Amino acid sequence: METGKARMTVATQHRELPAEIISAAFARALAAAEAYRGATSPNPPVGCVVLDGQGWELAVAAHQRAGEAHAEAKALSICAATGTLDRAHTLLVTLEPCNHTGRTPPCCDAILASPVRVVWIGSPDPNPAVRGGGARRLREAGLSVRWMAEREPGLAAAAAGLLAPFAKRVRHGVPWVTVKQALDEAGSMIPLAGQKTFTSPSSLRLAHQLRKRADAILTGSGTVLADMPEFTVRHVEDHTGKVRDLFILDRRRRVPPAYLSLAQRRGFRPQVVASVDDALTAAAANGALEMLVEAGPAVTAHVLSNGLWDEHIIIRKNAGGPATDSVERRLRAKPPQPALESA
């Protein structure tokens, strides 16, 4: 028979921390994941925070690169390294912990081997083959497993947004496509003669952030011939050692081979492709989660009018100086909401 003391211990172990502590910690897990967006393919970016029973943060970690530890295993190993593992109580993670052995052992094992008793999850695993597996296993082992969607839908939506490129790759076999389009005051994409851009420094930074999270870039021969763009990440710090695909639509083969060699020296895998579909297939074969379209009006119109995009970022230069660009972000479709495994 369970003693009063044992009952109290179990109740304390499963005790939920206040909502504001959970939300703030989950936001930190999201930020940790976001910092590695673009570095983790073919895996998704994932962030994790471990709290003690009073809500003090013991560890924050992110999955940083394929083949390296997953966020949960990394956060728990930080707890072990700092001597705080025995205090670990609540674990928050942006994606459902895996329950299968890939290049690393299942994260469920690491969680079950720790004192963690409460797990908050942002997004269910989008892979239909494993959906509910991790959450169910933890729940069956006696842990309290909670979905952020039931507590704070805004944070769950942010986790789903972060995961959307991986979810698309898993469900449709092709990467997420973001179109970046800069427009001047008159609605034109073409810079003045002798210039490569007309947007503000903050828009340029945004453009380089979009490149940073991309595994592949798609452009057209018109842009290459007009601007000889480098396509490197310069206005923000890039992921160390990142190599991106650079796909160029160029049916007439006008792009000089020297441009392709230079692109290779800049850290790209450059390739002339016959269609957007070919670029998507080749990018997926290299494990890409995200492809950024940085092209002129011809290719941009083709991608947008044929529904080949997922996210469209429009940077509008407003009349009145370089500091006043406005940025509009639209999604082609609302991300699907996978069913949550019920408590």
Ligand SMILES: NC(=O)c1ccc[n+]([C@@H]2O[C@H](COP(=O)([O-])OP(=O)(O)OC[C@H]3O[C@@H](n4cnc5c(N)ncnc54)[C@H](OP(=O)(O)O)[C@@H]3O)[C@@H](O)[C@H]2O)c1
């Ligand atoms: N504001 C911005 O955001 C932005 C961004 C990039 C570039 N630009 C500017 O855009 C200008 C270049 O414009 P652009 O329209 O010539 O460049 P583009 O769209 O980058 O390239 C157009 C070329 O792509 C090739 N292409 C292959 N498949 C295509 C398809 N399905 N649909 C359309 N084109 C296809 C075509 O050449 P083939 O027929 O030989 O295949 C076509 O001439 C430059 O002045 C550049 O500075 C602006």
